[in-house]
Amino acid sequence: MRRSIGLSKIFNGKKVLITGGLGMIGSSIAIKLAKLGAEVTIVDSFISPYGANYFNIRDVKNKIKINISDIRDRESIKCLIKDKEIIFNLAGQVSHNDSLENPFLDADINYIGHLTVLDAVMHYSPHARIIFSGSRLQFGRIKKIPVSEDHPLQPLTPYALNKLAAENLYLFYHRVYNIATVVFRIANPFGPRAQMRHSKYAIVNWFIRLAMEDKIIKIFGDGNQVRDYIYIDDLVNAFLLASFKQEAIGQVFNVGSGVGNKFRDMAHLVITAVRKGKIEFVPWPTNYVNVETGDYVTDITKIRRELGWTPKISLKKGIEMTYQFYKEYKRFYWD
Amino acid sequence: MRRSIGLSKIFNGKKVLITGGLGMIGSSIAIKLAKLGAEVTIVDSFISPYGANYFNIRDVKNKIKINISDIRDRESIKCLIKDKEIIFNLAGQVSHNDSLENPFLDADINYIGHLTVLDAVMHYSPHARIIFSGSRLQFGRIKKIPVSEDHPLQPLTPYALNKLAAENLYLFYHRVYNIATVVFRIANPFGPRAQMRHSKYAIVNWFIRLAMEDKIIKIFGDGNQVRDYIYIDDLVNAFLLASFKQEAIGQVFNVGSGVGNKFRDMAHLVITAVRKGKIEFVPWPTNYVNVETGDYVTDITKIRRELGWTPKISLKKGIEMTYQFYKEYKRFYWD
Numbered sequence: 001m002r003r004s005i006g007l008s009k010i011f012n013g014k015k016v017l018i019t020g021g022l023g024m025i026g027s028s029i030a031i032k033l034a035k036l037g038a039e040v041t042i043v044d045s046f047i048s049p050y051g052a053n054y055f056n057i058r059d060v061k062n063k064i065k066i067n068i069s070d071i072r073d074r075e076s077i078k079c080l081i082k083d084k085e086i087i088f089n090l091a092g093q094v095s096h097n098d099s100l101e102n103p104f105l106d107a108d109i110n111y112i113g114h115l116t117v118l119d120a121v122m123h124y125s126p127h128a129r130i131i132f133s134g135s136r137l138q139f140g141r142i143k144k145i146p147v148s149e150d151h152p153l154q155p156l157t158p159y160a161l162n163k164l165a166a167e168n169l170y171l172f173y174h175r176v177y178n179i180a181t182v183v184f185r186i187a188n189p190f191g192p193r194a195q196m197r198h199s200k201y202a203i204v205n206w207f208i209r210l211a212m213e214d215k216i217i218k219i220f221g222d223g224n225q226v227r228d229y230i231y232i233d234d235l236v237n238a239f240l241l242a243s244f245k246q247e248a249i250g251q252v253f254n255v256g257s258g259v260g261n262k263f264r265d266m267a268h269l270v271i272t273a274v275r276k277g278k279i280e281f282v283p284w285p286t287n288y289v290n291v292e293t294g295d296y297v298t299d300i301t302k303i304r305r306e307l308g309w310t311p312k313i314s315l316k317k318g319i320e321m322t323y324q325f326y327k328e329y330k331r332f333y334w335d
Numbered sequence: 336m337r338r339s340i341g342l343s344k345i346f347n348g349k350k351v352l353i354t355g356g357l358g359m360i361g362s363s364i365a366i367k368l369a370k371l372g373a374e375v376t377i378v379d380s381f382i383s384p385y386g387a388n389y390f391n392i393r394d395v396k397n398k399i400k401i402n403i404s405d406i407r408d409r410e411s412i413k414c415l416i417k418d419k420e421i422i423f424n425l426a427g428q429v430s431h432n433d434s435l436e437n438p439f440l441d442a443d444i445n446y447i448g449h450l451t452v453l454d455a456v457m458h459y460s461p462h463a464r465i466i467f468s469g470s471r472l473q474f475g476r477i478k479k480i481p482v483s484e485d486h487p488l489q490p491l492t493p494y495a496l497n498k499l500a501a502e503n504l505y506l507f508y509h510r511v512y513n514i515a516t517v518v519f520r521i522a523n524p525f526g527p528r529a530q531m532r533h534s535k536y537a538i539v540n541w542f543i544r545l546a547m548e549d550k551i552i553k554i555f556g557d558g559n560q561v562r563d564y565i566y567i568d569d570l571v572n573a574f575l576l577a578s579f580k581q582e583a584i585g586q587v588f589n590v591g592s593g594v595g596n597k598f599r600d601m602a603h604l605v606i607t608a609v610r611k612g613k614i615e616f617v618p619w620p621t622n623y624v625n626v627e628t629g630d631y632v633t634d635i636t637k638i639r640r641e642l643g644w645t646p647k648i649s650l651k652k653g654i655e656m657t658y659q660f661y662k663e664y665k666r667f668y669w670d
Contacts, residue, residue, distance in 0.1 A: 074439075107450055111500070115442055140510075154510060161507050165446070165500035172496050175475075175489060176625065290511065 010244050012037035017084040019043045019071050019117065020052075020091035024194040024202065025133065027056035028236045029088055034060035043080055043091065045070040050094055051195035051202075055332035071113035074120070081120040086243045087130040089117050095200035096137055096291065099159035110162035111169070118173045118181075126179060129249075130170070131242050134185040136228070136256065136296055138164045145226075145260070146299035149185075149252050156291045167252070174250040182242045182249065187256030187298045191232030191318060192325035196333040204229055207270045208323055209334065211277030220284045223264030226295035228256035231318035234311035241307040248307060256298025257311045269316050273323045345579050347372035352419040354378045354406050354452065355387075355426035359529040359537065360468065362391035363571045364423055369395035378415055378426065380405040385429055386530035386537075390667035406448035409455070416455040421578045422465040424452050430535035431472055431626065434494035445497035446504075453508045453516075461514060464584075465505070466577050469520040471563070471591065471631055473499045480561075480595070481634035484520075484587050491626045502587070509585040517577045517584065522591030522633045526567030526653060527660035531668040539564055542605045543658055544669065546612030555619045558599030561630035563591035566653035569646040576642040583642060591633025592646045604651050608658045 016033055018026045021042030030040050040060075046052045046068060057064060069076040071091045081087070092110050093099060099106035114132070121128055139147055140154035155161040170181040190204035199206040210217050238255050242248040264279070271277045284292070303309050313321075326333060351368055353361045356377030365375050377399060381387045392399060404411035406426045416422070427445050428434065434441035449467070456463055474482055475489035490496040505516040525539035534541040545552050573590050577583040599614070606612045619627070638644050648656075661668060 103450060103454060104447070107447055111446065112439070112442055115438060119438060155503070155507055156511055158507075161503060164503060168490070168496060168499060172490055172493075176491055 007240065008036050014038045014086060015084045016040045016086045016088070017043065017080060018088045018090060022046070022053055022056055022066070023051035023090065024056070024191065024232060025189065025235060025239070026088065026090045027053075027193050028191075028232050029239055030057055030064055031060050032236055032240065034063040040064040041080065041084070042066045043069055043071070045091065049195070049198055049200070053193070053195065053332065055329065056193045071117055072108060074116050077116050077120045078124060081117070081128070082124045084125050084128050087117070087121065087128055088239060088243070089114065089130055090133050092133070093159065096157040096159035097200060097287070099157050099162070100287070100291070103158035106158045106162050110159065111165045114166040114169050118169055118179070121179055122173060122177050126177070129180045129182070129243055131182045131239060132166065132170045132184065134163045134167050134183055135160060136185055136187045136254070136298065137293065138167065138185055140293060142294040142296055145295055146258070146297040147254060148299040149254055149302055156293065171250070171252070180249045183252040184238070184242065184255045185252065186235065187228035187230050187296065189230050189232060189235050191322050193232070196326065204266060204270070204319065205322065207267055208274060208319065208326060211270050211274035212323070212326065212330070214276040216280045217267050217270070217277055218280050218282050219264055219267055220282060220288060223262060223267065223281060225263045225292070226260040226297060227263060227266070228258070228260055228296055228298045229266060229315050229318070230255065230257045230311060231313035234313050238303065238307070238309050241309050245307050251306065253303040253307070254298045254300065255303060256300060257315070258298055258300040259315070260295065260297035261315050266315060269319050273319045342575065343371050349373045349421060350419045351375045351421045351423070352378065352415060353423045353425060357381070357388055357391055357401070358386035358425065359391070359526065359567060360524065360570060360574070361423065361425045362388075362528050363526075363567050364574055365392055365399055366395050367571055367575065369398040375399040376415065376419070377401045378404055378406070380426065384530070384533055384535065388528070388530065388667065390664065391528045406452055407443060409451050412451050412455045413459060416452070416463070417459045419460050419463050422452070422456065422463055423574060423578070424449065424465055425468050427468070428494065431492040431494035432535060432622070434492050434497070435622070435626070438493035441493045441497050445494065446500045449501040449504050453504055453514065456514055457508060457512050461512070464515045464517070464578055466517045466574060467501065467505045467519065469498045469502050469518055470495060471520055471522045471589070471633065472628065473502065473520055475628060477629040477631055480630055481593070481632040482589060483634040484589055484637055491628065506585070506587070515584045518587040519573070519577065519590045520587065521570065522563035522565050522631065524565050524567060524570050526657050528567070531661065539601060539605070539654065540657065542602055543609060543654065543661060546605050546609035547658070547661065547665070549611040551615045552602050552605070552612055553615050553617050554599055554602055555617060555623060558597060558602065558616060560598045560627070561595040561632060562598060562601070563593070563595055563631055563633045564601060564650050564653070565590065565592045565646060566648035569648055573638065573642070573644050576644050580642050586641065588638040588642070589633045589635065590638060591635060592650070593633055593635040594650070595630065595632035596650050601650060604654050608655045
C-alpha cells in the first residue's frame with residue numbers, strides 16, 4: 001500500500017457509493033475514504049439480523065451521506081448510482097446457514113440485487129469502477145490448498161451458489177459492456193465493527209464476545225480444521241487498491257491473509273487476548289458437516305502480484321485490536 | 336435408442352411433469368411419452384411471445400393433463416411436483432436478444448423459476464429425476480470446435496448467463512441434496528411444433544416460413560458462420576434416455592447433431608425443400624455482432640458414450656419433414 005499522501009490524491013473528491021455501508025467492511029472503507037477526502041454515500045437496507053450499525057460510522061458521520069434503501073429497489077439504486085465513480089457493492093444476505101433455510105431470499109438479494117446494481121451502472125454510470133465482495137465459500141469442498149483463483153467452484157450452500165452466480169454477472173458486464181468490474185473472493189474476515197449479536201457469521205468476533213462474557217467457546221470436532229482469517233484493515237486496503245489500479249479491471253482475486261490457522265489455535269488466541277472464556281470440544285452438528293468445506297488457505301499470489309497488496313496484521317495482533325475495540329464500545333454492539 | 340417395446344416398459348404408468356410442455360420440445364416429449372403409456376402432466380404459462388400452442392398436443396390431448404401456471408408460482412409448482420417421478424423442466428424465457436432488453440424478466444424466469452422447481456423437488460419429490468434444458472449459448476465466444484463439456488463458459492447475453500446460473504443450481508441440488516438432476520446444453524433445435532410467428536428463436540423454422548411465403552431470407556455477413564442444427568426427434572430421444580439412464584445423473588451433456596453446417600447452406604436446403612423463397616446477404620446488425628459466438632459444432636462424444644445416444648436425422652431430411660408438417664398445419668402456427 002502506498003503512503004496516504006498518494007491515496008489522498010487518488011480519492012480526494014471522488015464520488016463513492018458503498019452498499020451495505022453500515023456493516024463491518026463497508027463502514028471501515030467509508031471511514032478510510034472519508035478521511036482521504038472522498039465524497040462517500042452509504043446505502044444500507046438495515047435488514048435484521050445483518051450487520052448495519054450507525055455507531056460504525058460515528059467518527060465520520062458528518063462527512064458522509066447515508067441513504068436507507070435496498071439493492072433490490074431499482075428506482076432508488078438508479079438515483080444513487082448516477083454520477084458515482086467508485087462503487088463498493090457489499091450489501092448482501094450474509095449467512096450461509098440461513099441461505100439453506102431460505103434460498104429464495106438469498107437469490108433475491110445476492111443475485112437479483114447485484115443485477116439491479118450492475119444494470120443501473122451500465123445505464124447511468126458506465127465509467128464507474130465497481131467491486132464485488134464474493135466469498136471463499138464459492139469453492140465448496142476444497143481439493144487443494146492454498147486455494148488459487150482457478151480452483152474448481154462447487155458451492156455447498158445457496159449463499160455460495162448465488163455469490164458464484166453474481167460473480168458471473170460481474171464478469172459478464174465487463175466482458176460484454178466493458179464495465180470496470182472487480183471480483184473478490186474473501187476468506188474469513190474479522191475485526192472491529194462486525195455485528196456481535198449472533199454467531200451466524202464473523203466467527204472470530206463471536207468467540208471474542210463469548211470470551212469477554214467468560215462463556216464456553218464450543219469447537220466442532222477436534223478443532224484442527226484450518227481457516228484463513230483476514231483482518232479488516234488489510235481487507236480495506238485490498239478494496240482500495242482494487243478501486244483504482246488498472247490491473248484489477250475484469251479480474252477475480254482471492255483475498256485472505258495467505259496464512260492457515262487451526263480453529264482451536266484461533267480460539268486459544270482469543271482466550272489469551274481476552275484472558276477469559278474457555279474451550280469445549282463438541283461433535284459436529286449434522287447441518288454443519290454437510291456444508292463443511294475442509295481446510296482453507298488463500299493463495300494470494302495473484303493479488304500480491306497484480307495489485308501490490310500484502311496483508312500485514314497477524315491473527316494474534318488482529319484479535320488483540322478487535323478485543324480492545326469491543327472492550328471500549330461493547331455497549332454499541334450488544335446488550 | 337432401444338426399441339419402443341423397451342421404452343414402454345420403462346415409461347408405462349410413469350408420472351411425468353413437463354414444464355413449458357406446450358412448446359416445441361415439451362410437446363414432442365409429451366406426445367412420445369403419452370404414447371408409451373406415461374401419465375403426463377404439462378405445465379405451461381402461456382406467456383407471449385413464447386411457443387405455447389394447444390395444437391402441438393392435439394394427438395394426445397385426451398391422454399394428458401394440462402395445467403396453466405408459471406414455474407415462478409411456488410404454491411402451484413409445489414402441488415404439481417408432488418408424486419412426480421420424472422420432470423422435464425423446459426419452461427423458460429427463450430429469446431437471448433430479448434434478455435438484453437429485459438435482464439430482470441430473464442433472471443426471474445430462467446433462474447428464480449428453476450430455483451422454485453428444484454426447491455419443490457427437494458421438499459416434495461426428492462426421488463424424482465429432473466432434466467434441465469440449458470443452451471450452447473452458455474459457452475459464449477467459441478474458442479475451439481467441436482465444443483466439449485469442459486469448454487470455458489463465458490456467456491454473452493443475460494439469457495446465457497441465467498442458463499449458466501440455473502445449470503449451477505441443478506449441479507448444486509445434486510451435489511448437496513443428492514437430487515437426480517441432469518443438465519443438457521442444447522445446440523440449435525428445429526422441427527415440427529416450434530412457434531412460427533417471429534424470428535426470435537428457432538431460426539431454421541423461421542426460414543422455412545419465409546420460404547413458404549416466397550419471401551427473402553436475409554443472411555448476415557457472408558453466411559459462412561457454422562451452426563449445429565439438431566432435429567426435434569433426435570433431441571426427444573436424448574431427453575428420454577436422460578430420464579432413466581443411471582449414467583445421466585449429476586452429469587452435464589452437450590447435445591447437438593455433432594455436424595456443423597454453414598448458415599448459407601442451411602438456407603439453401605430450406606429453399607430447395609420448399610421450392611420457394613430467395614436468399615439475400617446483408618451486413619451484420621450491430622446488436623447481433625456483439626453477441627455472435629463464432630462457429631459452433633457440438634462434441635457429442637460424452638452423451639454418445641454415457642447414454643448410448645446417436646442423432647439420426649440429417650439437416651436435409653429434418654428440413655424436409657419440418658416443411659411437410661407446416662405445409663399441412665400452417666393455419667395453426669401463423670396467420
